[in-house]
Amino acid sequence: MPEFDYDILVSGGGVAGLTAAAVFGSAGFSVLCVDPAAPVTERDAEGSDLRTTAFLQPSRDLLEFAGLWSRLALHAAPLQVMRIVDAGGPSPEPRLTKDFNAGDITDLPFGWNLPNWLLRHEMVARLLELPNAEFRPGTAFASLFTRETGARVGLSDGSRVHVQLVIAADGRNSPVRRASGIPVKTTRYGQKALAFAVTHPVPHNNVSTEIHRSGGPFTLVPLPDYQGLPSSAIVWMERGPEVARLAGLDEPDFEAAMNERSCGLFGPLTLASRRTVWPIISQIADRMHGERVALVAEAAHVVPPIGAQGLNMSLSDMRTLLDIAQSNPDQLGDRQMLETYHKHRHTEVAARVAGVDLLNRASMIESQPLRDLRAMGLGAIYSLAPVRKVMMQLGLGARG
Numbered sequence: 349m350p351e352f353d354y355d356i357l358v359s360g361g362g363v364a365g366l367t368a369a370a371v372f373g374s375a376g377f378s379v380l381c382v383d384p385a386a387p388v389t390e391r392d393a394e395g396s397d398l399r400t401t402a403f404l405q406p407s408r409d410l411l412e413f414a415g416l417w418s419r420l421a422l423h424a425a426p427l428q429v430m431r432i433v434d435a436g437g438p439s440p441e442p443r444l445t446k447d448f449n450a451g452d453i454t455d456l457p458f459g460w461n462l463p464n465w466l467l468r469h470e471m472v473a474r475l476l477e478l479p480n481a482e483f484r485p486g487t488a489f490a491s492l493f494t495r496e497t498g499a500r501v502g503l504s505d506g507s508r509v510h511v512q513l514v515i516a517a518d519g520r521n522s523p524v525r526r527a528s529g530i531p532v533k534t535t536r537y538g539q540k541a542l543a544f545a546v547t548h549p550v551p552h553n554n555v556s557t558e559i560h561r562s563g564g565p566f567t568l569v570p571l572p573d574y575q576g577l578p579s580s581a582i583v584w585m586e587r588g589p590e591v592a593r594l595a596g597l598d599e600p601d602f603e604a605a606m607n608e609r610s611c612g613l614f615g616p617l618t619l620a621s622r623r624t625v626w627p628i629i630s631q632i633a634d635r636m637h638g639e640r641v642a643l644v645a646e647a648a649h650v651v652p653p654i655g656a657q658g659l660n661m662s663l664s665d666m667r668t669l670l671d672i673a674q675s676n677p678d679q680l681g682d683r684q685m686l687e688t689y690h691k692h693r694h695t696e697v698a699a700r701v702a703g704v705d706l707l708n709r710a711s712m713i714e715s716q717p718l719r720d721l722r723a724m725g726l727g728a729i730y731s732l733a734p735v736r737k738v739m740m741q742l743g744l745g746a747r748g
Contacts, residue, residue: 353509354380354482355680357501358517359489359524361387363401363464364645364662365517366471366483370414371666372515373481375674380511381475382503383518384488389469391621397464398624399543399653400569400581402427402556404459407663410670415477419470424460425570428554435561435611436719442611447555457554459660461569461581463545489518492527492641496683499640513681514641515669517662520631522647528638532631535705537712539564539628540591541653542584545621546606547577548614558654559611560722562714563587564628565654566609574620582617583653584609585628585711595625628652630705636694637686642669649697651704654711661700668692 358369361383369381388396403411403424411417428451434444450458475483484503491502492514499514516524525532541564552570559566564585571579584606586594594605599619607617631650636643645662669689679685713719 354378354511356513357511358515360517363467368515368517368666370474373478374414378480381483382487386485387468398621399464400461401659402459402461404660410667424462426457426554427459427556428457431555431557433559489523494639516643516647517645520646520650525647528641531634535630540588541626544623545581546617547579547620548617550614551578560711565711632701636690640681652708654707
């Protein structure tokens with residue numbers, strides 16, 4: 349039998365990669381997680397990720413298994429209501445508001461929202477607790493050589509490690525995916541997103557609010573209070589040139605623009621962080637595995653930030669991969685295991701990527717008649733209680 353340095357190498361030290369390392373480490377597998385950069389784990393530090401992640405209900409069980417939820421729960425803002433506001437009339441004012449309340453289908457909130465920089469802080473701390481997990485920030489994946497019996501991974505520090513399975517959690521431009529020769533299909537929308545935090549006088553009451561006009565949604569997601577005031581994370585999606593213009597405004601002019609776009613629903617918004625800009629694409633890998641390699645998270649699929657689908661799809665990848673690995677640990681990383689993983693995930697992933705793509709295209713509409721049609725569609729879906737409940741269940745991860 350070959351000797352392995354670790355059972356699993358996780359390439360990527362973002363939220364997805366750190367989660368994967370904690371999940372498989374907590375399951376008893378020996379894990380090495382590498383990333384070319386040290387994680388930024390302070391809110392206002394240069395390079396911190398000011399986006400937030402909403403963990404939907406099904407994800408909480410996996411986080412509990414990984415020993416993460418107990419660290420995160422105190423910092424999490426519950427998402428009880430998903431509010432959709434159509435402001436697509438001639439003037440930027442709300443003309444249709446519909447609330448999707450988790451209480452209609454469950455006793456728990458839809459999910460819980462946390463800042464990405466804080467997630468990294470707590471996840472790194474969890475890995476330090478696990479005797480069979482190692483995190484090497486500042487060390488990058490460099491090369492991959494695989495056979496049916498295992499994988500040898502070269503690292504940027506000149507070392508090589510022999511493992512049974514490589515988990516690619518290294519982003520939309522995944523070096524592991526490229527080294528495995530797995531093609532992807534990419535859709536570009538000409539959009540970018542501004543991510544930042546605000547405070548406001550009107551409490552959010554655990555309501556996540558998505559305001560649609562044109563260019564993309566303006567989404568306010570609850571955060572815990574900041575400096576004694578209600579706070580929300582904002583993702584503001586627009587066409588690329590408009591995002592560039594907004595990002596270049598001085599603070600008073602930017603606050604005026606974001607207050608107009610928010611329709612004044614929370615009172616005057618005050619910028620409470622840096623502004624960061626992120627590209628918006630959809631992407632899906634042709635397959636979710638290569639020899640001795642499993643793709644998870646954005647290495648396998650990327651969607652626009654609508655409906656909190658992105659990382660929750662990623663956690664579904666990890667949950668499925670873990671279930672298969674635990675059912676037959678002697679076959680960790682072999683062809684049958686990885687083909688089973690692909691079979692269980694790829695069809696559902698493709699359906700969700702297509703669904704979010706459709707929602708994003710609808711949110712970008714500029715034509716007034718089509719905006720009116722979009723509002724009519726939202727009203728029709730909401731008015732049919734069985735359809736509304738099915739939509740909420742699908743959003744939580746139920747299979748259609």
